[in-house]
Amino acid sequence: MTQVSTDHLDGVLDHIIDMWSAAVRNRHSPLHTPTVCSVSGDAPAPRIMVLRAVEGPCATFRFHTDVRSSKALQIDAAGPVAILGYDPDARVQLIVRGVGRIERSGDIVDRAWETSALSSRRCYLAAHPPGTQTPEATSGLPEALLNRSPTAPESEAGRENFCVLLVDAVELEWLKLTSCGNQRALFQRSGNGWTGNWITP
Numbered sequence: 439m440t441q442v443s444t445d446h447l448d449g450v451l452d453h454i455i456d457m458w459s460a461a462v463r464n465r466h467s468p469l470h471t472p473t474v475c476s477v478s479g480d481a482p483a484p485r486i487m488v489l490r491a492v493e494g495p496c497a498t499f500r501f502h503t504d505v506r507s508s509k510a511l512q513i514d515a516a517g518p519v520a521i522l523g524y525d526p527d528a529r530v531q532l533i534v535r536g537v538g539r540i541e542r543s544g545d546i547v548d549r550a551w552e553t554s555a556l557s558s559r560r561c562y563l564a565a566h567p568p569g570t571q572t573p574e575a576t577s578g579l580p581e582a583l584l585n586r587s588p589t590a591p592e593s594e595a596g597r598e599n600f601c602v603l604l605v606d607a608v609e610l611e612w613l614k615l616t617s618c619g620n621q622r623a624l625f626q627r628s629g630n631g632w633t634g635n636w637i638t639p
């Protein structure tokens with residue numbers, strides 16, 4: 439990650455963009471698996487997801503999921519979504535608030551499926567939707583695939599359950615913990631860029 443000064447709002451924004459971008463590539467980063475929170479009726483619905491891509495300067499965040507899952511049904515075409523992570527080394531909490539959309543077809547989805555590892559594609563071969571009640575503990579996967587990844591042809595049956603969650607960010611929040619007083623900033627989307635303000639922690 440490049441060194442950025444967080445004395446100024448421009449530096450804070452660079453820091454936010456840098457941290458999220460680096461998290462996509464670095465699976466050891468705690469921000470690689472943020473909490474993604476949707477809304478179920480009037481209740482929050484959080485879960486951990488793998489961050490797959492961040493396009494533009496934190497404009498769009500991409501995740502992969504099962505189209506039959508609760509989150510896909512909750513978010514659908516334009517559901518509110520928050521993305522939350524904390525990097526304990528940097529002592530920074532990041533929050534993204536935005537509008538989510540579930541995509542089942544198109545170039546982004548085709549490419550995401552094509553570049554998914556066979557071990558990842560296996561998740562989409564479960565016979566029943568995520569969240570289905572079962573009489574005993576089960577992965578839901580076909581017996582033959584419990585101890586191995588599917589072959590490429592076997593994995594293709596999972597394509598119809600695969601979808602992409604895209605979150606268009608409208609707000610970016612940054613909270614830095616320091617021993618001499620915390621700092622917090624909020625950026626709001628304005629056109630293709632961001633307008634920021636300091637806010638009290």
Ligand SMILES: Cc1cc2nc3c(=O)[nH]c(=O)nc-3n(C[C@H](O)[C@H](O)[C@H](O)COP(=O)(O)O)c2cc1C
Pocket residue numbers: 471483484485486487488489501502503504507508509510568569
């Ligand atoms: C480290 C980790 C990574 C995960 N990554 C994903 C993911 O990328 N996509 C996904 O749909 N679920 C992922 N999950 C599972 C979700 O947290 C969640 O249990 C599942 O998707 C069902 O969520 P829902 O019923 O709220 O839709 C992950 C869980 C963990 C612990």
